[in-house]
Amino acid sequence: MPTNKKKTQVTASPERRRELLATAAEVFAAQGYNATTVRRIADEAGLLAGSLYYHFDSKESMLDEILSTFLNELWEGYDAVLAAGLGPRETIEALVTESFREIDRHRAAVAIYQKESRHLAALSRFGYLTESQQKFEKAWLGTLERGVAAGAFRTDLDIRLTYRFVRDTVWVAASWYRPGGGHSPEEIARQYLSMVLDGIAVRE
Amino acid sequence: MPTNKKKTQVTASPERRRELLATAAEVFAAQGYNATTVRRIADEAGLLAGSLYYHFDSKESMLDEILSTFLNELWEGYDAVLAAGLGPRETIEALVTESFREIDRHRAAVAIYQKESRHLAALSRFGYLTESQQKFEKAWLGTLERGVAAGAFRTDLDIRLTYRFVRDTVWVAASWYRPGGGHSPEEIARQYLSMVLDGIAVRE
């Protein structure tokens, strides 16, 4: 026998899995996870509800795979940035740019993450969400603190407020961003960084 | 007979209604509307599921009342600001401050609004959500354009991107804000405005 697989799904082509997960992610993002029925996903994918269980253990495991795949890719990019040894301002710029690239690639997953991660974190299966969020906070807050110490960022701001500000401004973009909509991720990142770093008011 | 009331709920004290709506809003905000069962709300309020239908027509009408009450109060404040004839920068400052006050007063409703408004807007019953959103965009975008024309705001930014940026930075605060948590709404508004207007970077 080959290497032990999951219980239900004995054999399956990875391509078909990805297809189904993509449509599932789209529906989850549009309707919300709980409001989405397994039959709706099947409809959208062109098969019947029960047939999904040939590919996946459960509705929850679909969500799990969508989110963990996204987070893994995200941290690949983040870790590369954090390991590059850049200065605080350049690190922030690189993190923001990388974030918008991830939104471009995984906008459905990001939207789901934002809507559901809070109450999903309560389930032990999704414990990695809390881990990721802590690692995230450590990276961003640490960089901001480095920047304040190095004189790159203002000292008169509450640093935790600043952190939440920067974090939120980046990720809520997933709620309105549509790929191929005039602005490239890099272009959006540039404008966002310009606003966050220098403000929208005219200098005297 | 007294003035005609709704179908089911013949008589009821407005105070009790508000109590129940408050706990319902809290649960909706924490778990999401669809993930919240009517039994869970009843549990939290200390009565049984069926008893809620003495006070309300349906689960949906609870949500409706929560959101419309919030939006009515919000527009009371906004309209006052917009009618004051302030300059663009002062208008933005006043709108942001007012927004944080509303988050302070209706944080549960705001959280619900953010999570659910997108797909609720599809239902004709919640058509006022779309109306409100359009009015909202008109007010903010208009003020920003006025500011650009008057030389108060930068001209090199995409104005719609700026609008979404300012809008989102304000309202996502509802996801982490907790009343009585050190910062007053006015204090948070001051810091947010400082970041949005002048940026977080140190000036040369």
Next chain:
DNA sequence: TAACCTACCAAACACTTGTTAGGGAAGGAT
């Protein structure tokens, strides 16, 4: 040809959901 594997369907299962109907206890008004 026969055996096998992949990917699906058809039909049902147990359970949860929002909602309703009828009743009753407490208390004020008559």
Next chain:
DNA sequence: ATCCTTCCCTAACAAGTGTTTGGTAGGTTA
């Protein structure tokens, strides 16, 4: 003492939920 109003409970309903079981068409392999 009787009635009425307010507020809740008990008990059930029908529809919709995620999931399972057994079967099967069509291609690949032996």
